[in-house]
Amino acid sequence: MPAGHCVSSVEGVILHADQGFLDLLQRRADEVIGVSYRQVTDARDLDRSADMLAVLEDGAAPVRLQKRYLRPDGSSVVANLLVTRFANPDRLISTLFWQENGRPLPPARLWEAALRMRQVHATRAMLFGADLSTDPIGSLLISIYLAEAEGRNIGLADAAAHANIPTSVTERWIRVMQQRGVIEYQKTTIDIRLTSAGTNNIESMLSSFYEPPNAVQI
Numbered sequence: 001m002p003a004g005h006c007v008s009s010v011e012g013v014i015l016h017a018d019q020g021f022l023d024l025l026q027r028r029a030d031e032v033i034g035v036s037y038r039q040v041t042d043a044r045d046l047d048r049s050a051d052m053l054a055v056l057e058d059g060a061a062p063v064r065l066q067k068r069y070l071r072p073d074g075s076s077v078v079a080n081l082l083v084t085r086f087a088n089p090d091r092l093i094s095t096l097f098w099q100e101n102g103r104p105l106p107p108a109r110l111w112e113a114a115l116r117m118r119q120v121h122a123t124r125a126m127l128f129g130a131d132l133s134t135d136p137i138g139s140l141l142i143s144i145y146l147a148e149a150e151g152r153n154i155g156l157a158d159a160a161a162h163a164n165i166p167t168s169v170t171e172r173w174i175r176v177m178q179q180r181g182v183i184e185y186q187k188t189t190i191d192i193r194l195t196s197a198g199t200n201n202i203e204s205m206l207s208s209f210y211e212p213p214n215a216v217q218i
Helices: 019-025 043-055 108-128 134-151 158-164 168-179 198-209
Strands: 003-008 013-018 063-070 076-086 091-098 184-186 192-194
Touching: 003 019, 019 063, 019 091, 043 063, 063 108, 108 134, 108 198, 134 158, 134 168, 134 192, 134 198, 158 168, 168 184, 192 198
Parallel strands: none
Antiparallel strands: 003 013, 003 091, 063 076, 076 091, 184 192
16 A cells, blocks of 8 residues: 655655655656656646645644545545644655555545544543553554555554554454454555445544534424
């Protein structure tokens, strides 16, 4: 699952790009360095990209965005971005995740909802203690979902660390979820993935962040 990084000026001119970012664009370094983001962004997402640049502040939390990049053959590829602004010198640091094959990236709003859910759990553990904040199934599902949303592989040890539970306990829960048709996992392949049904269920849950509850009639 691919990932890439690039460094840009605050105006969006690309100053440095790693091989992952070049692979995303399917271009050589000399075709990317010195180019404005506008030249490699799908026209449908130019306004959203400009809005993101306008709200970035030095040292603030990364801005999350999903946008389409143009490739030389005229096709577009969807990527999730985390963009952070740093001063001295003023630069934008972008981390990108995308899928070449298999499941498409989730909508950016669901990715953001999953990040918020993980942050709420981490804050709860900090304020009340880990022993009063246990939610192994929820933490495992969110960590696996975010790994897929960000194009990362996640194994048993990584999932256990995210859920803050022993690896042996994590494996037992993974097996239970596998029996329920939520998880795909084989020790021979190491990676843990959600099934289509598991992804659909998690995204239905995350959608509740954006959908107001039905009003109760009295």
